[in-house]
Each structure stands twice: as structure tokens, then as C-alpha cells.
Amino acid sequence: MTTEKVPAMQKTDFIKAVAAKAEVSQKDAKQIIDAALDVIADALAQGHRVTLTGFGTFEVRQRQQREGVNPQTSEKITIPATRTPGFSASSTLKDRVRNGSSSDAA
Numbered sequence: 569m570t571t572e573k574v575p576a577m578q579k580t581d582f583i584k585a586v587a588a589k590a591e592v593s594q595k596d597a598k599q600i601i602d603a604a605l606d607v608i609a610d611a612l613a614q615g616h617r618v619t620l621t622g623f624g625t626f627e628v629r630q631r632q633q634r635e636g637v638n639p640q641t642s643e644k645i646t647i648p649a650t651r652t653p654g655f656s657a658s659s660t661l662k663d664r665v666r667n668g669s670s671s672d673a674a
Contacts, residue, residue: 612653622660629654 577585579601587597608626611618618626633649657665664670 620658622658624655624657624661627654627656628652 583594583598583601586601587594590597592600608618612626612628615628617628620626628651631650631652634647636645636647637643638645
């Protein structure tokens, strides 16, 4: 298995790509993307799931309290339970990633 580094798409690159694809200004695309991310974050903060059909589901996951070890002192510690955001990709998204196809090819 190769571990070649693939460049990450930063938020500014994402905004430019969305603006080009939707044929809107980068300013408008940024406002829409920021609003969508705020809606998702607010819903998760309230404990709701957000399902985007064909893309995936954002949800809050519960991590149970567990035992851990302080790496500096080797002392056993209790790591408290916590809520964390999670994402499950839809089968449609998984298939697109596996096949390497873009929506332009569809």
C-alpha cells in the first residue's frame, strides 16, 4: 500500500470550486457555505442528526468513560465520557470515491 501525500483542499479552494460550479460569486458561495456549516453545527449542538441524501449523515456520538494512562507519569487516569461529532458517508458517496468519478462524468 502506498502512502503518497495528496494535497488537501482548503476552505478557500472549496469556496472557489463551489462558486465556479454554481456560477455565483466567491462572496456569495462563501456566505452560503458558512451558513450551511453553521446550520449543521447548530443542529449537532442540539443533539440532532443532519442527513444529506446522497452525501452522508452528521451525528453526535457518545464516547463512554474509559481508563487511560498518562504518558508522562504512567499513572492510570479516567477519561470522562464525551460527545463528539461524527460523519457516516452514504453508499453513493462511497461509490464515487471508490470509482474516482466526478459529478461531471455522471
